[in-house]
Amino acid sequence: MDLSSEFLDAAKALLGDKGWRMDAESLEDVSTPWRGTYQGHTPFLALPGSTDQVAALVKLCGQHGVAMTPQGGNTGLVDAGTPHGEITLSMRRMQAVRAVDPINNSLVIEAGAPLVTAQTEAENANRLFPLSLGSEGTATIGGLISTNAGGVAVLRYGMMRDLILGLEVVLPSGEIWDGLSGLRKNNTGYDLKHVFAGAEGTLGIITAATLKLFPQVARVSAWVSCKSAEDVVNLLALTRDHAGDTVTSFEIIPANAIKMVQSEMPDVRDPNPSDLPWRVLCEVSMAREAHARDVMETALQAAFEADLAEDALIAETLTQAQSFWTIRESIPLCKRAYGTAVNHDVAVPVSKIPEFLEVTKKAICDLSPSAEIIAFGHVGDGNLHYSACEPMGAANPVLSNQASQITEIVHQHAMAFGGSISAEHGVGRLKRDELEAIRSPAATDAMKAIKHALDPNGIMNPNRVVRTD
């Protein structure tokens, strides 16, 4: 996009010296996503320092017909926050914590703050902000809301959408909507915050959010070895029978993922080596650690009696628990270093996971016998990160040529089992057309109508989620 000198002069003047960049390094940095699987480009990087500056810039963009891509940490995985010719509106300078209210259990924070800041602020107030995921040091509050991120504690606390009480948003018109209510009950019309959650920056720029806080809890983690995926889902049901909603996380890890992590991170030890194909990383959290430990022990005892678990290790210390979680959280990073990986983020009903895994693996291996399947993730939410991998330096590399066929297999199977082809990462440009082909036309029309009503000139992150050109 060619920017007029009139636009550039006005943008630079309203943003101030700290508020913009046009050097090649800065522009390339924001145009290169975390995985590096696609490359964007942008003519201008805006770094506003306040909501008023965001509003003034958006108004200016509207006047000049300049399209923008809002960006947080650029950790998104569906090509939504990487610019493709739009100017980039980075929120990274807006990280202030505006208020913490431990009595109301709420925290008001600016959208450019990384998730870890919200977690730390909550902890300092003897509260918990429960969202947790591998990118938490970089992913921002605005990005997490805009992708309705999930993570490892959805089972108990829900997704990001469930964790917001209010938002402040700059609309595509440049108007500011101050909806930073800390109220839990407020039935006064359409609940606008939910329009922006999961909208991937296509409907407005989130500048701040009021987040829900929770009481602090003590966590007890267990590393369990299982002989089949069927045992894993039955173990989930049994654990919940014993522990109810105190089951915070229930992650599935295949044995080959541990080997992959160790090949990239030689210092990582397998906590409890076993020849069995599956591990579960389960976490129970309660107000008192002794109670959580008691519940976990009882559940695991029942699992042994029901022959659902072969072996289990309950972490004795925080350090040991962290070593379990390091393996889980390192899988995406190690996969990137390991070799070619065709990645998917799918959901199927929990009860269908074993069959989904079996038939999908068979279909992929029929096509590509050397493919190594690494399926891991949030089994408690029915959400699997499903990858077909080929290690670096494989004798006959074929996978990159078969990527689209593999994706078709994985997505078709997910749909056939009543699932979703985007469980928690969103739509972006990556899945936009595929989703438009499979979702009901009524849903796509409604989405386009909302987009058009709020952004009639199509300047706000165009062509993500739904096609606007």
Ligand SMILES: Cc1cc2nc3c(=O)[nH]c(=O)nc-3n(C[C@H](O)[C@H](O)[C@H](O)COP(=O)(O)OP(=O)(O)OC[C@H]3O[C@@H](n4cnc5c(N)ncnc54)[C@H](O)[C@@H]3O)c2cc1C
């Ligand atoms: C190692 C790793 C592990 C991950 N694990 C998980 C996981 O377990 N669960 C999960 O759900 N995701 C996971 N992700 C994906 C990713 O972290 C999320 O998508 C995250 O929510 C994106 O936040 P971000 O600040 O990086 O946003 P970006 O990538 O910068 O942007 C994402 C989208 O949000 C929009 N956006 C950003 N900020 C704003 C704003 N202020 N206002 C309006 N729109 C905005 C962008 O335009 C874009 O559409 C993982 C990613 C990595 C790299």
